[in-house]
Each structure stands twice: as structure tokens, then as C-alpha cells.
Amino acid sequence: MQSNKSRDTKPEMALRRAAHALGLRYRVSARPLAAIRRTADMVFTKVKVAVFLDGCFWHGCPEHHTKSATNAEYWAEKVQRNRDRDAETDRLLAEAGWLVIRVWEHEDPIEAAEHIAEQVHARRNRPQPTQAGR
DSSP states (O other), X not given: OOOOOSSSXXXXXXXXXXXXXXXXXXXXXXXXXXXXXXXXXXXXXXXXEEEEEEOHHHHTOXXXXXXXXXXXXXXXXXXXXXXXXXHHHHHHHHHTTOEEEEEETTSOXXXXXXXXXXXXXXXXXXXXXXXXXX
């Protein structure tokens, strides 16, 4: 069976190049929260932004996902588990104050990088809550 790359895929590299060209600096394939075993493709630690680049087949893209002709039940369940895990990841990170950005592999990397840059800059420029006693 052929191994499927889990990182440094062509869509990831295109997105990272586009983000880097916009001046964004980030961690690659990092866990936003150590307590949960989920790895984001790009992590902006200081502003708590996690970016996941989801494959159309593996994560059930509403535009491009096609049902497998062989072993259809297995693949339908597998994709549903991935979707459920994605939703749980989004919820856990949001509860911890993180912004989750999900990008489909078919999306234009330049447009996606521009959206990420807008969100990162917005979070950098938001007023910080003051702590009592300071």
C-alpha cells in the first residue's frame, strides 16, 4: 500500500510559500495545545491561530469529495470520523481561546494566505485585557 504524506504536501507547501511571501512567520506541523493530540499545519502561537489544510478526500469536502467505489462503507465511516474529529478539535481549540482556520486543498493558496494574514493581523491588533493589580 502506498504511503500517504501527512505533511509537506504540495497544497501545504503552496500555502506556506504564499503566507511566507506575505511576511507571516509560523510554526509548521505543531500542536497548538499540548494536552490534545492534534497537529495543525501552521500555528501562530502568540496570537493563538491554528491553520489546518484539509484534503478533499480525507475530510469530505462538500465540493469535491467522491464516494469510494470499493469498500464504500469503510471509507464513508472513515471520512465521518475525520469530520467528527475536526469538529472536536475546533471546539477544544476555541474553548482555549484559539482561532481555527480550515482551508480546503482545492482553495487558491494566495487567497487563503491573504485570509490567514487578515485574521493574524486582526488578532495581533486587538486590545489585550488588563489584569487586576497591574
